[in-house]
Amino acid sequence: MARWDAGGVYSFDRTRTRADVFAIDTPPPTVSGSLHVGHVFSYTHTDVIARFQRMRGKAVFYPMGWDDNGLPTERRVQNYYGVRCDPSLPYDPSFTAPDKPGKHAIPVSRPNFVELCARLTAEDEKIFEHLWRYLGLSVDWSMTYATIDRRAQRVSQLSFLRLLRRDLAYQLEAPTLWDIDFRTAVAQAELEDREQPGAYHRIRFKPSSGEGAFVEIDTTRPELIPACVALVAHPDDERYKPLFGREVITPLFGVRVPVKPHALADPEKGTGAAMICTFGDVTDVIWWRELGLPVRAIIQTNGAFKPVTWGERGWESTDAARAQAQYDQLAGLSAVKARTRIVDELKASGDLLGEPRPITHAVKFYEKGDRPLEIVTSRQWFVKTMEFREQLLARGRELEWHPPYMQARYDNWINGLAGDWCVSRQRFFGVPFPLWYKVRVDGSLDYDAHLVPGEDRLPVDPSTDVPYGYDPGQRNQPGGFAGDPDVMDTWATSSLTPQIAARWEEDPDLFARVFPMDVRPQAHDIIRTWLFDTVLRSHCEFDSLPWKHAAISGWVLDPDRKKMSKSKGNVVTPMALLEAHGSDGVRYWAASGRSGTDTAFDPGQMKVGRRLAIKLLNASRFVLAQPAPHGPVTAAIDRGLLTMLARIVRESTADLEAFNYTRVLERTETFFWSFCDDYLELVKGRRYGDQGPALAASANGALLAALSTMLRLFAPFLPFVTEEVWSWWRDGSVHRSAWPTPEEVLAACGGSEDDRAVESLQFAAAVLGAIRKKKSEEQRALKTPVAKAVVRAPAAQLALLPEVEQDLRASGLIQQLETAAADALLVDVELAPPDTPGEERPQ
RNA sequence: GGGCGCUUGGCUCAGUGGUAGAGCACCGCCUUCACACGGCGGGGGUCACUGGUUCGAAUCCAGUAGCGCCCACCA
Numbered sequence: 001m002a003r004w005d006a007g008g009v010y011s012f013d014r015t016r017t018r019a020d021v022f023a024i025d026t027p028p029p030t031v032s033g034s035l036h037v038g039h040v041f042s043y044t045h046t047d048v049i050a051r052f053q054r055m056r057g058k059a060v061f062y063p064m065g066w067d068d069n070g071l072p073t074e075r076r077v078q079n080y081y082g083v084r085c086d087p088s089l090p091y092d093p094s095f096t097a098p099d100k101p102g103k104h105a106i107p108v109s110r111p112n113f114v115e116l117c118a119r120l121t122a123e124d125e126k127i128f129e130h131l132w133r134y135l136g137l138s139v140d141w142s143m144t145y146a147t148i149d150r151r152a153q154r155v156s157q158l159s160f161l162r163l164l165r166r167d168l169a170y171q172l173e174a175p176t177l178w179d180i181d182f183r184t185a186v187a188q189a190e191l192e193d194r195e196q197p198g199a200y201h202r203i204r205f206k207p208s209s210g211e212g213a214f215v216e217i218d219t220t221r222p223e224l225i226p227a228c229v230a231l232v233a234h235p236d237d238e239r240y241k242p243l244f245g246r247e248v249i250t251p252l253f254g255v256r257v258p259v260k261p262h263a264l265a266d267p268e269k270g271t272g273a274a275m276i277c278t279f280g281d282v283t284d285v286i287w288w289r290e291l292g293l294p295v296r297a298i299i300q301t302n303g304a305f306k307p308v309t310w311g312e313r314g315w316e317s318t319d320a321a322r323a324q325a326q327y328d329q330l331a332g333l334s335a336v337k338a339r340t341r342i343v344d345e346l347k348a349s350g351d352l353l354g355e356p357r358p359i360t361h362a363v364k365f366y367e368k369g370d371r372p373l374e375i376v377t378s379r380q381w382f383v384k385t386m387e388f389r390e391q392l393l394a395r396g397r398e399l400e401w402h403p404p405y406m407q408a409r410y411d412n413w414i415n416g417l418a419g420d421w422c423v424s425r426q427r428f429f430g431v432p433f434p435l436w437y438k439v440r441v442d443g444s445l446d447y448d449a450h451l452v453p454g455e456d457r458l459p460v461d462p463s464t465d466v467p468y469g470y471d472p473g474q475r476n477q478p479g480g481f482a483g484d485p486d487v488m489d490t491w492a493t494s495s496l497t498p499q500i501a502a503r504w505e506e507d508p509d510l511f512a513r514v515f516p517m518d519v520r521p522q523a524h525d526i527i528r529t530w531l532f533d534t535v536l537r538s539h540c541e542f543d544s545l546p547w548k549h550a551a552i553s554g555w556v557l558d559p560d561r562k563k564m565s566k567s568k569g570n571v572v573t574p575m576a577l578l579e580a581h582g583s584d585g586v587r588y589w590a591a592s593g594r595s596g597t598d599t600a601f602d603p604g605q606m607k608v609g610r611r612l613a614i615k616l617l618n619a620s621r622f623v624l625a626q627p628a629p630h631g632p633v634t635a636a637i638d639r640g641l642l643t644m645l646a647r648i649v650r651e652s653t654a655d656l657e658a659f660n661y662t663r664v665l666e667r668t669e670t671f672f673w674s675f676c677d678d679y680l681e682l683v684k685g686r687r688y689g690d691q692g693p694a695l696a697a698s699a700n701g702a703l704l705a706a707l708s709t710m711l712r713l714f715a716p717f718l719p720f721v722t723e724e725v726w727s728w729w730r731d732g733s734v735h736r737s738a739w740p741t742p743e744e745v746l747a748a749c750g751g752s753e754d755d756r757a758v759e760s761l762q763f764a765a766a767v768l769g770a771i772r773k774k775k776s777e778e779q780r781a782l783k784t785p786v787a788k789a790v791v792r793a794p795a796a797q798l799a800l801l802p803e804v805e806q807d808l809r810a811s812g813l814i815q816q817l818e819t820a821a822a823d824a825l826l827v828d829v830e831l832a833p834p835d836t837p838g839e840e841r842p843q
Numbered sequence: 844g845g846g847c848g849c850u851u852g853g854c855u856c857a858g859u860g861g862u863a864g865a866g867c868a869c870c871g872c873c874u875u876c877a878c879a880c881g882g883c884g885g886g887g888g889u890c891a892c893u894g895g896u897u898c899g900a901a902u903c904c905a906g907u908a909g910c911g912c913c914c915a916c917c918a
Contacts, residue, residue: 193915193917200918219918221918232918264916265918266917266918269917273918274918276918280918281917282916283916283917283918284918287916361917362917363917403848406847408846408847408848409846409847409912409913409914411846412845412846412913412914412915413913413914415845415915416845416914524912524913525912525913528914555912592855592856594857596848597848597849598848598849598911599855599856600855600856602854602855602867604854604866604867605855605856605866607867607880608867611881614878615877615878615881617877617878618877618878621877621878622877622878623877624877625877662857663857666857669865676877676878676882677882677883680877769883769884772883772884773883773884773885775872775883775884776871776873776883776884776885777871779871779872779873780872780873781872781875782872782873782882783873783875
């Protein structure tokens with residue numbers, strides 16, 4: 001490793017033009033988590049491609065980023081140091097974190113908190129880099145970035161301001177998906193469904209006229225009755241048609257709400273009528289918006305029912321005193337507790353019909369959260385995506401997907417988009433929105449009056465920096481300014497990794513040499529987030545794809561076919577693996593996993609990889625012990641070997657260009673083993689001069705050419721062992737050597753392919769195999785001489801015999817060799833008697 | 844509900860029109876002068892199921908089932 005660094009083997013040559021560059025948009029791993037075997041797996045895939053392209057002569061732009069931005073870091077810092085962020089506190093320059101977290105979290109200011117985040121992530125990054133180097137990633141370590149560093153912040157804020165200037169970013173107060181524990185908005189892309197137990201409650205609503213039947217609905221969230229603003233049913237539903245336009249009275253609270261028709265109401269579900277609340281789920285939001293309903297919000301940002309004085313606008317009740325009394329019981333409670341309470345009240349009032357019927361249903365969660373999402377009205381920043389849907393689908397078709405079927409996930413996601421991208425988060429550790437608002441004389445914020453910094457000032461922190469034309473004393477004062485308190489979604493920054501790594505608008509020369517990049521390697525679970533968002537940003541800013549290829553890797557599954565993850569406790573630490581099986585061994589296993597395919601964690605394969613590396617070491621030692629000069633390759637089986645190898649080189653080059661690395665490794669390995677088992681055995685005697693110097697030179701020439709080629713074919717997969725062997729006899733690094741070409745291999749044996757020579761080699765190997773089989777069947781030592789061998793074969797094959805006979809006699813220890821015509825190859829083998837003393841090599 | 848992928852020997856997987864393959868595991872043999880962190884050999888599969896196309900199907904087409912994943916406005 002030290003040698004690679006010292007020689008600048010992996011340095012990016014920025015004098016090269018775009019056509020000679022291969023640029024990789026390396027995924028920045030989340031440093032707050034630990035690296036697991038899945039990282040080793042997918043990063044190896046990328047490294048194989050990087051090494052191949054480098055040997056092909058490309059200047060490989062292979063940076064490394066650290067994703068230290070966002071909630072995972074916040075959470076880790078909170079737990080590691082035992083602190084919590086309180087933005088209202090002033091910065092304390094003398095603050096030092098305790099060695100161990102105490103019982104109670106220590107409140108610290110936002111700048112102090114951010115300092116702790118930076119300190120901890122810096123330590124994590126060192127550990128990560130060590131592992132990557134140990135694994136042998138051919139990253140240019142002079143080009144690292146972190147998603148929270150100044151460069152990333154600058155790019156992130158710059159890109160945001162550009163979107164804002166073009167009206168592609170906007171602010172809106174609207175119902176937003178909200179995590180009540182993290183107390184932040186979350187985006188559609190961060191949702192996941194989880195099966196949760198719940199129960200249908202059948203509730204009756206009294207007609208406001210006092211006449212006619214009660215209207216019954218089923219709901220899983222009866223606690224939201226005070227937030228009910230309407231009932232809804234399908235427009236064609238005969239049962240409810242007469243009710244459309246009329247009003248009903250909510251139970252317990254006595255609020256008059258209309259009955260409305262809407263096509264989304266499913267007559268098959270429940271009673272066919274549903275309660276619309278502000279807001280129980282995303283369907284409520286659609287109904288509320290499309291039917292123009294009022295808001296009766298009751299859930300606060302912490303998930304508790306907010307205190308309400310009944311009688312506010314929109315909260316009229318036929319019995320305000322009763323409504324207030326009912327509601328006072330709920331105020332301050334969580335949704336779950338409120339549900340229990342209200343069910344008791346409904347039972348008492350007779351408005352709950354029958355018992356709740358338990359069900360299991362999918363509920364939306366923030367993917368990192370522990371409690372179901374609520375929908376809370378708040379002011380958030382959005383980036384326009386809906387209007388670009390068709391164009392983004394076209395970008396998806398333009399992108400080359402590996403494997404191709406992964407494009408379906410991208411299309412699926414775009415076709416399912418429900419709204420623009422909410423990019424603001426009510427968190428502390430992240431890239432701040434680079435703007436301020438004017439404060440009106442009455443102290444309220446004028447959100448339409450942004451104050452934005454010049455691009456040359458970026459990055460800014462609006463909580464400490466001051467907009468032009470103002471002085472710090474005017475912060476939060478009437479007539480003054482106030483900083484936007486939010487930070488951006490981590491994906492808002494991560495979606496700019498090509499721009500960050502390529503130093504957009506900072507180093508235009510570099511940017512022009514590497515952007516758009518060649519490949520984005522990533523896993524399939526973040527196509528809807530990272531890949532999609534990156535395409536969006538590039539499309540908006542540059543009207544182009546950010547890269548030409550998307551190389552999608554699968555997951556590593558444990559033997560039970562479950563995704564390996566920390567929470568399941570089935571993760572093996574990567575460092576222990578690398579130490580146990582060797583980096584080449586682990587890489588061998590990883591490289592056997594095809595693009596997009598989930599792969600079983602398999603230490604057995606790592607052992608095989610290590611064995612291959614050792615075999616390569618030993619075979620190389622044999623090849624390089626050149627007992628006679630090497631010279632022109634003339635013998636048939638030597639030319640056959642190089643012809644086969646030339647074909648493998650041709651196929652492997654095409655496969656690696658197409659990101660199909662598994663096939664290359666498999667094919668090269670198969671060739672190498674037959675090279676060891678058959679070819680080396682066949683030429684062993686000849687190369688020592690048994691058949692004279694010319695034929696010895698032919699064997700040695702072929703051995704050297706084959707070894708040189710195989711080492712280079714293996715180099716992207718097994719960088720350590722190949723570099724070691726290369727250093728025994730060649731100058732420089734194998735990883736900077738030229739990728740082999742068929743022409744180069746054939747040049748060593750006369751310049752053209754030779755089918756007949758290939759057949760000769762295969763024929764000789766088959767005869768040798770038959771002799772070995774006989775010895776094995778007879779349970780005799782391999783050094784047992786063959787008293788007599790009769791090769792029965794078609795005439796065409798027998799015609800090949802003279803060219804390989806001497807090699808066969810020597811390697812098979814054949815004393816008497818005869819031939820006979822036959823339809824297919826069959827070898828009669830007669831071994832020397834067991835007690836024959838002359839178990840020695842015939843001359 | 845829509846979509847994608849997978850289903851080949853005990854295990855992990857190649858193989859996409861022409862007589863079923865590899866590695867691991869298993870069994871047997873061999874300390875051969877590159878390699879016992881080794882080598883050689885062997886047993887083992889009606890290629891999920893049904894139908895179709897074809898001279899011929901693991902391979903192409905249609906459908907079915909199971910598993911996994913992605914997506915969706917699941918009151």
